[in-house]
Amino acid sequence: MAExxxxxxxxxxxxxxxxxxxxAKAVGVIGELFVTVGVVLLLFSAYQLWWTNVIASGNTxxxxxxxxxxxxxxxxxxxxxxxxxxxxxxxxxxxALMYIPRLKDxxxxxxxxxxxxxxxxxxxxxxxxETAMPGEVGNFAVAGHRATNGxxxxxxxxxxxxxxxxxxxxxAWYTYELKVDRIVExxxxxxxxxxxxxxxxxxSDRIITLTTCNPRWASYQRWAxxxxxxxxxxxxxxxxxxxxx
Amino acid sequence: xxxxxxxxxxxxxxLKAVEVLVMLGVIVxxxxxxxxxxxxxxxxxxxVTVDSxxxxxxxxxxxxxxQTE
Numbered sequence: 001m002a003e004x005x006x007x008x009x010x011x012x013x014x015x016x017x018x019x020x021x022x023x024a025k026a027v028g029v030i031g032e033l034f035v036t037v038g039v040v041l042l043l044f045s046a047y048q049l050w051w052t053n054v055i056a057s058g059n060t061x062x063x064x065x066x067x068x069x070x071x072x073x074x075x076x077x078x079x080x081x082x083x084x085x086x087x088x089x090x091x092x093x094x095x096a097l098m099y100i101p102r103l104k105d106x107x108x109x110x111x112x113x114x115x116x117x118x119x120x121x122x123x124x125x126x127x128x129x130e131t132a133m134p135g136e137v138g139n140f141a142v143a144g145h146r147a148t149n150g151x152x153x154x155x156x157x158x159x160x161x162x163x164x165x166x167x168x169x170x171x172a173w174y175t176y177e178l179k180v181d182r183i184v185e186x187x188x189x190x191x192x193x194x195x196x197x198x199x200x201x202x203x204s205d206r207i208i209t210l211t212t213c214n215p216r217w218a219s220y221q222r223w224a225x226x227x228x229x230x231x232x233x234x235x236x237x238x239x240x241x242x243x244x245x
Numbered sequence: 246x247x248x249x250x251x252x253x254x255x256x257x258x259x260l261k262a263v264e265v266l267v268m269l270g271v272i273v274x275x276x277x278x279x280x281x282x283x284x285x286x287x288x289x290x291x292x293v294t295v296d297s298x299x300x301x302x303x304x305x306x307x308x309x310x311x312q313t314e
Binding site for chain 1: 246247273276277281284285286289290291292293294295296
Protein backbone atom coordinates (compact mmCIF):
# COMPACT_ATOMS: atom_id res chain seq x y z
CA MET A 1 0.00 0.00 0.00
CA ALA A 2 1.08 3.60 -0.58
CA GLU A 3 3.02 5.29 2.18
CA UNK A 4 0.93 8.49 2.24
CA UNK A 5 3.22 10.72 0.18
CA UNK A 6 0.68 11.23 -2.59
CA UNK A 7 -1.33 14.02 -0.93
CA UNK A 8 -3.26 16.44 -3.12
CA UNK A 9 -1.84 19.91 -3.58
CA UNK A 10 -4.78 22.13 -2.66
CA UNK A 11 -4.83 23.19 1.01
CA UNK A 12 -8.59 22.87 1.29
CA UNK A 13 -8.77 19.36 -0.09
CA UNK A 14 -5.75 18.00 1.78
CA UNK A 15 -7.76 17.24 4.91
CA UNK A 16 -10.51 15.45 3.04
CA UNK A 17 -8.02 13.38 1.13
CA UNK A 18 -6.19 12.38 4.32
CA UNK A 19 -9.51 11.41 5.87
CA UNK A 20 -10.45 9.28 2.90
CA UNK A 21 -7.00 7.73 2.97
CA UNK A 22 -7.43 6.74 6.63
CA UNK A 23 -10.85 5.26 5.92
CA ALA A 24 -9.45 3.22 3.05
CA LYS A 25 -6.70 1.94 5.34
CA ALA A 26 -9.22 0.91 8.00
CA VAL A 27 -11.38 -0.89 5.44
CA GLY A 28 -8.27 -2.59 4.14
CA VAL A 29 -7.33 -3.85 7.61
CA ILE A 30 -10.85 -5.14 8.22
CA GLY A 31 -10.75 -6.91 4.88
CA GLU A 32 -7.42 -8.49 5.73
CA LEU A 33 -8.82 -9.67 9.06
CA PHE A 34 -11.77 -11.31 7.29
CA VAL A 35 -9.46 -13.03 4.85
CA THR A 36 -7.29 -14.18 7.76
CA VAL A 37 -10.29 -15.64 9.60
CA GLY A 38 -11.33 -17.40 6.41
CA VAL A 39 -7.90 -18.91 5.93
CA VAL A 40 -7.81 -20.08 9.56
CA LEU A 41 -11.22 -21.72 9.16
CA LEU A 42 -10.05 -23.46 6.00
CA LEU A 43 -7.01 -24.69 7.91
CA PHE A 44 -9.30 -25.94 10.68
CA SER A 45 -11.30 -27.90 8.12
CA ALA A 46 -8.09 -29.40 6.79
CA TYR A 47 -7.09 -30.27 10.33
CA GLN A 48 -10.41 -31.98 11.02
CA LEU A 49 -10.91 -33.76 7.72
CA TRP A 50 -7.35 -34.74 6.99
CA TRP A 51 -4.87 -34.26 9.81
CA THR A 52 -6.89 -36.00 12.58
CA ASN A 53 -7.17 -39.02 10.28
CA VAL A 54 -3.43 -39.01 9.66
CA ILE A 55 -2.74 -38.95 13.41
CA ALA A 56 -5.42 -41.58 14.09
CA SER A 57 -4.07 -43.87 11.40
CA GLY A 58 -0.67 -43.89 13.08
CA ASN A 59 -2.17 -44.38 16.53
CA THR A 60 -4.36 -47.22 15.27
CA UNK A 61 -1.38 -49.03 13.75
CA UNK A 62 0.51 -48.84 17.03
CA UNK A 63 -2.53 -50.00 19.02
CA UNK A 64 -3.15 -52.86 16.57
CA UNK A 65 0.37 -54.18 17.08
CA UNK A 66 -0.08 -53.84 20.83
CA UNK A 67 -3.37 -55.74 20.73
CA UNK A 68 -1.88 -58.51 18.57
CA UNK A 69 1.06 -58.87 20.89
CA UNK A 70 -1.27 -59.06 23.87
CA UNK A 71 -3.64 -61.52 22.20
CA UNK A 72 -0.85 -63.81 21.07
CA UNK A 73 1.25 -63.60 24.22
CA UNK A 74 1.87 -67.11 25.51
CA UNK A 75 1.15 -66.06 29.07
CA UNK A 76 -2.40 -65.04 28.24
CA UNK A 77 -4.99 -67.51 29.49
CA UNK A 78 -6.36 -69.55 26.64
CA UNK A 79 -9.83 -70.29 27.94
CA UNK A 80 -12.45 -67.86 29.17
CA UNK A 81 -12.93 -67.92 32.90
CA UNK A 82 -15.68 -66.19 34.79
CA UNK A 83 -13.60 -63.04 34.36
CA UNK A 84 -12.23 -63.33 30.82
CA UNK A 85 -10.11 -60.24 31.06
CA UNK A 86 -9.11 -58.00 33.88
CA UNK A 87 -11.63 -55.17 33.82
CA UNK A 88 -9.04 -52.93 35.42
CA UNK A 89 -6.97 -53.11 32.26
CA UNK A 90 -4.77 -49.98 31.98
CA UNK A 91 -6.41 -47.02 30.25
CA UNK A 92 -5.13 -46.42 26.77
CA UNK A 93 -4.02 -50.02 26.17
CA UNK A 94 -5.53 -52.13 23.42
CA UNK A 95 -6.76 -55.51 24.60
CA ALA A 96 -8.90 -56.83 21.75
CA LEU A 97 -9.51 -56.60 18.02
CA MET A 98 -12.90 -55.98 16.45
CA TYR A 99 -14.24 -57.14 13.08
CA ILE A 100 -17.55 -56.03 11.60
CA PRO A 101 -18.06 -57.47 8.10
CA ARG A 102 -20.67 -54.81 7.26
CA LEU A 103 -18.13 -52.08 8.08
CA LYS A 104 -15.17 -53.98 6.67
CA ASP A 105 -13.53 -50.87 5.22
CA UNK A 106 -12.99 -49.45 8.70
CA UNK A 107 -13.73 -52.06 11.34
CA UNK A 108 -11.43 -54.92 10.52
CA UNK A 109 -8.71 -55.89 12.97
CA UNK A 110 -9.63 -52.65 14.71
CA UNK A 111 -8.08 -52.19 18.16
CA UNK A 112 -10.38 -52.00 21.16
CA UNK A 113 -8.76 -49.64 23.63
CA UNK A 114 -9.57 -49.24 27.31
CA UNK A 115 -11.12 -45.81 27.93
CA UNK A 116 -13.21 -43.42 25.87
CA UNK A 117 -11.32 -40.12 26.12
CA UNK A 118 -10.46 -38.32 22.89
CA UNK A 119 -6.89 -39.60 22.94
CA UNK A 120 -7.99 -43.24 23.19
CA UNK A 121 -10.62 -42.85 20.49
CA UNK A 122 -7.89 -42.03 17.97
CA UNK A 123 -6.50 -45.55 18.37
CA UNK A 124 -9.61 -47.49 17.38
CA UNK A 125 -12.79 -47.93 19.34
CA UNK A 126 -12.80 -47.13 23.04
CA UNK A 127 -14.20 -49.43 25.71
CA UNK A 128 -16.27 -47.76 28.41
CA UNK A 129 -14.09 -48.85 31.32
CA GLU A 130 -16.98 -49.21 33.75
CA THR A 131 -18.71 -51.77 31.55
CA ALA A 132 -18.20 -55.52 31.06
CA MET A 133 -15.33 -57.01 29.09
CA PRO A 134 -15.94 -59.09 25.93
CA GLY A 135 -17.90 -62.25 26.61
CA GLU A 136 -18.75 -61.32 30.17
CA VAL A 137 -22.21 -61.17 31.64
CA GLY A 138 -23.19 -57.51 31.30
CA ASN A 139 -22.72 -54.88 28.66
CA PHE A 140 -19.50 -54.75 26.64
CA ALA A 141 -19.84 -51.13 25.49
CA VAL A 142 -17.57 -49.31 23.05
CA ALA A 143 -17.55 -45.89 21.40
CA GLY A 144 -16.10 -44.96 18.02
CA HIS A 145 -15.76 -41.85 15.87
CA ARG A 146 -18.14 -41.52 12.95
CA ALA A 147 -16.34 -38.57 11.37
CA THR A 148 -12.69 -37.49 11.68
CA ASN A 149 -10.06 -39.09 13.94
CA GLY A 150 -9.93 -42.28 11.90
CA UNK A 151 -13.74 -42.52 11.80
CA UNK A 152 -14.08 -46.29 12.35
CA UNK A 153 -17.86 -45.95 12.48
CA UNK A 154 -18.08 -43.73 9.36
CA UNK A 155 -20.66 -46.09 7.85
CA UNK A 156 -22.56 -46.69 11.07
CA UNK A 157 -25.80 -45.90 9.24
CA UNK A 158 -25.34 -49.04 7.14
CA UNK A 159 -25.51 -51.37 10.14
CA UNK A 160 -28.59 -53.54 10.29
CA UNK A 161 -30.14 -55.84 12.82
CA UNK A 162 -28.62 -59.28 12.29
CA UNK A 163 -25.14 -57.94 11.47
CA UNK A 164 -22.29 -59.69 13.25
CA UNK A 165 -19.61 -58.13 15.40
CA UNK A 166 -16.55 -60.28 16.12
CA UNK A 167 -14.25 -59.54 19.04
CA UNK A 168 -10.93 -61.32 19.40
CA UNK A 169 -9.30 -61.49 22.83
CA UNK A 170 -6.46 -63.65 24.16
CA UNK A 171 -9.06 -66.18 25.29
CA ALA A 172 -11.57 -66.44 22.52
CA TRP A 173 -13.41 -65.15 19.50
CA TYR A 174 -16.73 -63.70 20.59
CA THR A 175 -19.52 -63.28 18.08
CA TYR A 176 -22.23 -60.75 18.78
CA GLU A 177 -25.34 -60.25 16.69
CA LEU A 178 -26.76 -56.75 16.49
CA LYS A 179 -30.42 -56.45 17.41
CA VAL A 180 -31.75 -53.00 18.24
CA ASP A 181 -30.61 -49.43 17.74
CA ARG A 182 -31.79 -46.11 19.03
CA ILE A 183 -30.85 -42.43 18.71
CA VAL A 184 -30.51 -40.89 22.15
CA GLU A 185 -29.46 -37.73 23.93
CA UNK A 186 -25.76 -37.22 24.74
CA UNK A 187 -26.37 -37.74 28.45
CA UNK A 188 -28.16 -41.08 28.00
CA UNK A 189 -25.54 -42.99 29.93
CA UNK A 190 -28.12 -45.70 30.57
CA UNK A 191 -27.41 -47.11 27.11
CA UNK A 192 -24.27 -48.74 28.49
CA UNK A 193 -26.07 -50.17 31.54
CA UNK A 194 -25.84 -53.94 31.98
CA UNK A 195 -29.54 -54.13 31.13
CA UNK A 196 -30.29 -51.01 29.06
CA UNK A 197 -33.52 -52.26 27.52
CA UNK A 198 -36.67 -53.80 29.01
CA UNK A 199 -36.34 -57.49 29.73
CA UNK A 200 -36.94 -59.66 26.68
CA UNK A 201 -36.00 -57.09 24.04
CA UNK A 202 -32.48 -58.46 23.71
CA UNK A 203 -33.06 -61.84 25.34
CA SER A 204 -29.55 -62.25 26.72
CA ASP A 205 -27.53 -60.88 29.61
CA ARG A 206 -24.27 -60.88 27.62
CA ILE A 207 -24.65 -57.90 25.34
CA ILE A 208 -22.62 -55.43 23.30
CA THR A 209 -23.27 -51.72 22.76
CA LEU A 210 -21.77 -49.63 19.98
CA THR A 211 -22.10 -45.87 20.39
CA THR A 212 -21.20 -43.06 18.03
CA CYS A 213 -22.29 -39.53 17.24
CA ASN A 214 -25.39 -38.44 15.38
CA PRO A 215 -25.73 -36.69 13.05
CA ARG A 216 -22.41 -37.61 11.55
CA TRP A 217 -20.90 -34.13 11.29
CA ALA A 218 -22.55 -32.49 14.28
CA SER A 219 -22.96 -34.91 17.17
CA TYR A 220 -25.67 -33.26 19.22
CA GLN A 221 -27.14 -36.73 19.63
CA ARG A 222 -25.74 -40.24 20.08
CA TRP A 223 -26.55 -43.41 18.19
CA ALA A 224 -26.51 -46.69 20.10
CA UNK A 225 -26.71 -50.17 18.60
CA UNK A 226 -27.17 -53.18 20.87
CA UNK A 227 -26.43 -56.82 20.19
CA UNK A 228 -26.17 -60.11 22.03
CA UNK A 229 -23.46 -62.73 22.35
CA UNK A 230 -24.29 -65.63 20.06
CA UNK A 231 -21.09 -67.64 19.88
CA UNK A 232 -17.78 -68.20 21.66
CA UNK A 233 -14.86 -69.95 20.00
CA UNK A 234 -11.90 -70.73 22.18
CA UNK A 235 -8.57 -69.39 21.06
CA UNK A 236 -7.28 -72.88 20.20
CA UNK A 237 -10.16 -73.37 17.75
CA UNK A 238 -9.05 -70.41 15.66
CA UNK A 239 -11.10 -67.62 14.11
CA UNK A 240 -14.69 -68.21 13.02
CA UNK A 241 -14.49 -69.76 9.54
CA UNK A 242 -17.00 -67.31 8.07
CA UNK A 243 -14.50 -64.49 8.68
CA UNK A 244 -12.12 -66.02 6.11
CA UNK A 245 -9.05 -64.56 7.74
CA UNK B 246 -1.73 -4.54 8.05
CA UNK B 247 0.16 -7.13 6.05
CA UNK B 248 1.68 -4.41 3.87
CA UNK B 249 3.06 -2.70 6.97
CA UNK B 250 4.43 -6.01 8.17
CA UNK B 251 6.09 -6.56 4.81
CA UNK B 252 7.75 -3.13 4.98
CA UNK B 253 9.03 -3.78 8.46
CA UNK B 254 10.69 -7.09 7.60
CA UNK B 255 14.48 -6.76 7.23
CA UNK B 256 16.48 -7.65 4.15
CA UNK B 257 15.84 -7.72 0.40
CA UNK B 258 12.60 -9.00 -1.07
CA UNK B 259 13.81 -12.56 -1.49
CA LEU B 260 14.79 -12.73 2.17
CA LYS B 261 11.47 -11.19 3.12
CA ALA B 262 9.64 -13.90 1.21
CA VAL B 263 11.62 -16.57 3.04
CA GLU B 264 10.82 -14.91 6.35
CA VAL B 265 7.12 -14.85 5.51
CA LEU B 266 7.16 -18.54 4.61
CA VAL B 267 8.88 -19.42 7.88
CA MET B 268 6.35 -17.37 9.84
CA LEU B 269 3.45 -19.03 8.03
CA GLY B 270 4.93 -22.42 8.79
CA VAL B 271 5.26 -21.62 12.48
CA ILE B 272 1.68 -20.33 12.57
CA VAL B 273 0.32 -23.47 10.90
CA UNK B 274 2.28 -25.71 13.28
CA UNK B 275 1.02 -23.81 16.31
CA UNK B 276 -2.56 -24.02 14.99
CA UNK B 277 -2.38 -27.76 14.23
CA UNK B 278 -0.49 -28.79 17.34
CA UNK B 279 -2.20 -26.67 19.98
CA UNK B 280 -4.97 -24.34 18.90
CA UNK B 281 -7.09 -26.76 16.85
CA UNK B 282 -6.88 -29.66 19.30
CA UNK B 283 -7.91 -27.25 22.03
CA UNK B 284 -10.77 -25.91 19.92
CA UNK B 285 -11.96 -29.42 19.07
CA UNK B 286 -12.41 -30.25 22.73
CA UNK B 287 -14.50 -27.13 23.22
CA UNK B 288 -16.68 -27.49 20.15
CA UNK B 289 -19.76 -29.73 19.98
CA UNK B 290 -18.38 -31.80 17.10
CA UNK B 291 -16.68 -35.17 17.39
CA UNK B 292 -18.41 -36.32 20.58
CA VAL B 293 -19.26 -39.99 20.30
CA THR B 294 -19.68 -41.16 23.87
CA VAL B 295 -22.71 -41.09 26.05
CA ASP B 296 -21.81 -38.91 28.97
CA SER B 297 -19.93 -40.69 31.69
CA UNK B 298 -19.02 -37.54 33.59
CA UNK B 299 -15.49 -37.69 32.21
CA UNK B 300 -16.40 -34.99 29.73
CA UNK B 301 -17.91 -32.00 31.44
CA UNK B 302 -20.65 -31.54 28.90
CA UNK B 303 -23.76 -32.03 30.93
CA UNK B 304 -24.48 -32.88 34.51
CA UNK B 305 -23.67 -36.51 35.27
CA UNK B 306 -26.68 -37.15 37.48
CA UNK B 307 -28.60 -40.40 37.71
CA UNK B 308 -29.57 -42.07 34.49
CA UNK B 309 -32.88 -40.69 33.30
CA UNK B 310 -35.50 -43.41 33.38
CA UNK B 311 -35.62 -43.24 29.64
CA GLN B 312 -35.27 -46.93 28.99
CA THR B 313 -38.73 -47.16 27.52
CA GLU B 314 -38.56 -44.84 24.56
